[in-house]
Every structure is written in structure tokens, then in C-alpha cells.
Amino acid sequence: MDINQIxxxxxxxxxxxxxxxxxLHFTYDWSKHNKxxxxxxxxxxxxxxxxxxxxxxxxxxxxxxxxxGGYKINSxxxxxxxxxxxxxxxxxxxxxxxxxxxxxxxxxxxxxxFFVVIAIAQVTGTQFLKELxxxxxxxxxxxxxxxxxxxxxxxxxxYPPKEPDLxxxxxxxxxxLKGHK
Numbered sequence: 001m002d003i004n005q006i007x008x009x010x011x012x013x014x015x016x017x018x019x020x021x022x023x024l025h026f027t028y029d030w031s032k033h034n035k036x037x038x039x040x041x042x043x044x045x046x047x048x049x050x051x052x053x054x055x056x057x058x059x060x061x062x063x064x065x066x067x068x069g070g071y072k073i074n075s076x077x078x079x080x081x082x083x084x085x086x087x088x089x090x091x092x093x094x095x096x097x098x099x100x101x102x103x104x105x106x107x108x109x110x111x112x113x114f115f116v117v118i119a120i121a122q123v124t125g126t127q128f129l130k131e132l133x134x135x136x137x138x139x140x141x142x143x144x145x146x147x148x149x150x151x152x153x154x155x156x157x158x159y160p161p162k163e164p165d166l167x168x169x170x171x172x173x174x175x176x177l178k179g180h181k
Contacts, residue, residue, distance in 0.1 A: 001065060001068040001070065002069065002073075003073055003129060003130065005069075006065050006069075006070060006073075006076075006126075006129065007126045007129065007130065009061075009065065010061075010065075010122045010125060010126045011122065011123075011126065013061055013122065014115075014118055014119050014122050017054075017057045017058055017061065017118050017122070018114065018115045018118050020057040021053045021054050021056075021057050021114065021118065022053075022111075022114070024040060024041045024042060024053040024056065024057070025041070025042045025050075025053055026041075026042075027040075027041040028041035028042060028043050035158075035177075038157055038158075038177060039153075039154060039157060040052070040053070040056040043157055043176065043177050044169035044171075044172065044174070044176070044177075045169050045170055045171050046160075046166065046167050046168055046169045046170070046175070047091065047092065047095060047165070047166050047167075048156060048157075048160065048166050048167045049157070049169075050091065050110075050114065051087060051088045051091045051092075052153055052157065054087050054091065054114060054117050054118055054121075055084065055087050055088075055149075055153055056153070057118075058083070058084060058087065058118065058121050058122070059084060059150075062080040062083075062084070062125070065080075066080075073129065074133070074134045074135075074139065075128065075129050075130075075131075075132035075133065075134045076129060077134075077139050077142040077143055077146065078128065078132060078134045078138050078141070078142035079125055079126075079127075079128035079129040079132050079134075079142075080125050080129070080142075080146075081142040081143075081145050081146045081149070082124060082125070082128050082142075083121045083122070083124045083125030083128065084121065084146070084149055085145070085149060086117075086120050086121045086124045087117055087118075087121050090116070090117045090120045090121070091113065091114075091117045092166070094113040094116060094117065095110065095113050098113070105170075156176070157176055157177065158176060158177065159176065160175040160176040
């Protein structure tokens, strides 16, 4: 897989990634609260859990692309790591931004924000992939930050920080798995 094929695939995958992420909103319940499924599914209604269901499908796509030839492109890891970091940043900016204006959550805007966040990640990843000429140091920094975000997503469902905005379920005022009714 070369850079042009990856760029084309990334653009075409925006809608499927949105649909997969949307399904992940329900898979924890469908699995009868399986702890493994909780790693990549929403376990409550916190913003963190919604960021998580956008993150994992995109990460899986990038992993597949890496194994299919992305490893040959020196900008792949840094570009895709930057793209993965745009998911929480864009989700927080868009959702908190519209809530500041409307003073409430609006389901249609939440769904639209979810789609836009995935599109932003995909476009960001393709732009950096095409334009970045990564040195070994840049690649190592990318690997470090990739490991950091992966560990965060693996740990914070089970052991979320007791922070009153991002990690708390607004319906139950609980955190992580305890936030699920």
C-alpha cells in the first residue's frame, strides 16, 4: 500500500468509521457488560467514552494501513499519531463550544460533532502523511505519544480520573464502569 492508496482509503473510510463508532456506543450493553468489550465501547455517557468510540475504529484502520505497507512511509507513525490526538481535541472543542452557545446537549449536534471529529482526524492524518518528512527522532516521538494515548484509552475506562467534566457520566454522576446504569 503506497501513500496515495492510504490517502484515498482514509477519505473513503470517514463514513464507515462514523458508523462503526456509532455501533460501539451500544456494544457494551449488547455484550452484557463484558470487561474486554468495555475497552473499546462506551460504558457510560461521559465525553471520554464518546471520544473513545471515535478513537478505536480510527486506530484500527491505521493499524491495518501500517501493516499493509504504511510502515514503509517514514511519516506514517507521526502523521497518524497527530491524527489520533485530534480526536479528543476536536471533540472537546466542538462539543464544549456548541454547549457554551446552546447551554445544553443537543443529540443531533452531538452526532454531527462525532462525524466531524472523525473527518478532521482523517483529513489531518492524510495531510501530515503527505507533507511530513519524518526523521528517526520524529518517528520515536510519534511512537512515544502513540503509546501514551493508547495507555490512556486502555486505563481510563476502568480507572478514570475523578474530574468533573470529561470523565463523569452526566446521567449518573459516576465515573467509568460505575457510571453505567
